[in-house]
Structure formats: C-alpha cells, structure tokens
Amino acid sequence: MKKLLFLIITGIAFFLNGIKAQDGTCGTSVSAAQITLENGISLLPLKSYESLSQINTELSVTVYIIKDDAGLNGIDGAAINTAFTKLNAAFSSVKLKFRICNTFYINNYQFNSINVQNEKDLTTQYISKNTINLYFASTLTDKEGNLVPGYTYMPADQADAIFIDKDFIAGNELIHQFGHFLGLYHTHEIIFGAALVYDANCMKTGDCCCDTPADPGITGVIDNKCDYTGSAKDSKNNFYVPSINNYMSLGNDACRCVFTNDQLNRVIYTLKNQKKYLW
Numbered sequence: 001m002k003k004l005l006f007l008i009i010t011g012i013a014f015f016l017n018g019i020k021a022q023d024g025t026c027g028t029s030v031s032a033a034q035i036t037l038e039n040g041i042s043l044l045p046l047k048s049y050e051s052l053s054q055i056n057t058e059l060s061v062t063v064y065i066i067k068d069d070a071g072l073n074g075i076d077g078a079a080i081n082t083a084f085t086k087l088n089a090a091f092s093s094v095k096l097k098f099r100i101c102n103t104f105y106i107n108n109y110q111f112n113s114i115n116v117q118n119e120k121d122l123t124t125q126y127i128s129k130n131t132i133n134l135y136f137a138s139t140l141t142d143k144e145g146n147l148v149p150g151y152t153y154m155p156a157d158q159a160d161a162i163f164i165d166k167d168f169i170a171g172n173e174l175i176h177q178f179g180h181f182l183g184l185y186h187t188h189e190i191i192f193g194a195a196l197v198y199d200a201n202c203m204k205t206g207d208c209c210c211d212t213p214a215d216p217g218i219t220g221v222i223d224n225k226c227d228y229t230g231s232a233k234d235s236k237n238n239f240y241v242p243s244i245n246n247y248m249s250l251g252n253d254a255c256r257c258v259f260t261n262d263q264l265n266r267v268i269y270t271l272k273n274q275k276k277y278l279w
C-alpha cells in the first residue's frame with residue numbers, strides 16, 4: 001500500500017513538473033485602455049515608394065533573474081546575450097537597439113513563479129524607472145490561469161515590464177514580447193474586427209497593419225517545413241494566405257523571422273508618442 005502511495009505521489013510530482021508553457025501561446029492581452037488608445041491612432045500604411053524611417057535609438061533594459069528554491073539562476077548570461085543579439089537584429093532596419101544596462105538577481109524564489117497574485121509585489125520591489133524591466137522566471141501564469149512562455153503590457157497600460165519563461169530564451173519569444181511592448185498586436189488579433197483577405201479597411205482591422213496578410217490563427221497548421229496547411233476562409237469566402245514567418249504570429253516559433261514595414265512604422269510611432277520617456 002505504501003509502495004502504491006509512493007508511486008502515485010511521484011507520478012503526480014512528475015506530471016506537475018512536466019507541465020510547461022507551449023509554443024503557440026502568449027499571455028499578452030489587449031486591454032480596454034489599449035483599445036481606446038488605438039481608436040485615436042491613425043497610422044497610414046507605408047506606400048511602396050516610401051522608405052521606412054529610422055529612429056536611431058538605443059534603449060536601456062534592466063534584467064532581473066529570479067533564482068529558484070535551490071538558489072540557482074536557471075538561465076545563463078551567454079544565452080541572454082545571444083537573445084539580445086537576435087532582438088537587435090530584428091529591429092535593426094529602423095536602427096533601434098536594446099542594451100542591458102544592469103542585471104539583478106532576485107533571491108526570493110516565490111517570484112520564480114509569476115502570476116496575477118505576486119506580479120505587483122515583484123514589480124513594486126524590483127523596478128528601474130525609465131528603462132524596460134525584463135524579468136526571467138521559471139513559470140508564468142496568465143490571468144486565465146494558463147502557463148505562457150511570455151507576456152507584457154501594451155503601451156496604454158503604462159507598465160515597462162516584460163516577463164519571459166527562462167526555458168524560452170533560445171527562441172523568438174523575447175522579440176515577440178518586445179513587439180507587443182512597442183505597440184504590435186498578434187497578426188490574428190480580432191478585437192478590432194477580423195481582417196479580411198482583401199481588406200480595404202486593413203488599418204483598422206486585425207493587427208491594424210496593412211502589409212501583414214489576414215491571419216485566421218495558425219497554431220497547429222504549420223508543418224515542419226514552415227508551410228501553412230490550413231484551409232480556413234474569411235467571411236467573404238476567400239481562403240486565408242497568412243504569413244507563417246511573422247514575429248507577431250503564433251505558429252511555429254522556428255519559422256518566425258520578420259517584422260513588416262507597417263509593423264516597424266508602428267514601433268517608431270509608439271516610441272515617439274507613448275514611450276518617449278524611456279532612456
């Protein structure tokens with residue numbers, strides 16, 4: 001009987017440890033304040049003869065590594081530096097760079113699992129004003145109770161904090177969350193109305209960017225060659241031809257490698273308007 005109990009307990013422990021956030025999920029949501037802000041923005045799509053403007057800015061990032069209950073970091077500095085090289089490459093066409101100005105280690109392992117209950121405590125105790133605060137923890141739980149690889153707050157929410165699961169440092173999660181932080185929506189966003197395949201109102205629907213194709217949500221319909229295998233149609237009966245490589249999509253992380261011009265233009269707009277106080 002004791003043996004059976006032991007097996008059950010170790011089984012449960014293994015099961016709980018085995019649960020991790022998945023690719024194709026994200027904890028960032030569009031708040032009511034962000035909808036109001038967006039409704040006041042009128043960003044025209046970049047015309048084919050217009051070149052992308054450049055912002056020539058380097059922003060400071062404060063990194064917080066939360067230690068686990070054994071006092072271990074769970075992530076190494078080299079992996080973070082590699083992720084920053086990729087992050088800077090993603091925004092390089094508008095000459096936007098991010099620089100780690102400080103790295104702090106947090107010994108309180110309660111914060112190694114960030115959720116709605118303890119996030120405010122964490123960001124009240126550990127924050128560096130006028131910089132982007134980047135927190136690495138072992139698990140992140142969103143408002144709905146789902147484990148997520150990362151999340152942040154969009155510009156209207158006025159919080160300079162980005163949260164990343166340590167296990168997702170090698171992929172594109174950091175770039176994806178910096179995109180949200182700088183005003184980009186998911187390519188499949190529908191809170192402003194679903195984008196149509198042929199959409200005359202593309203500035204105001206979907207992700208509010210005209211050069212990102214309408215996206216029905218591509219999680220689970222990308223094969224390992226990065227081909228879209230779905231067959232969804234929009235409300236006008238046209239087949240979707242979504243981008244599989246956009247950083248703001250939620251398909252296969254290994255396929256994500258581009259921001260479009262309209263997205264980068266939106267990033268510049270955010271930096272010049274809602275985030276101009278950042279160093």
Ligand SMILES: [Zn+2]
Pocket residue numbers: 025026027028176180186
């Ligand atoms: Zn996201």
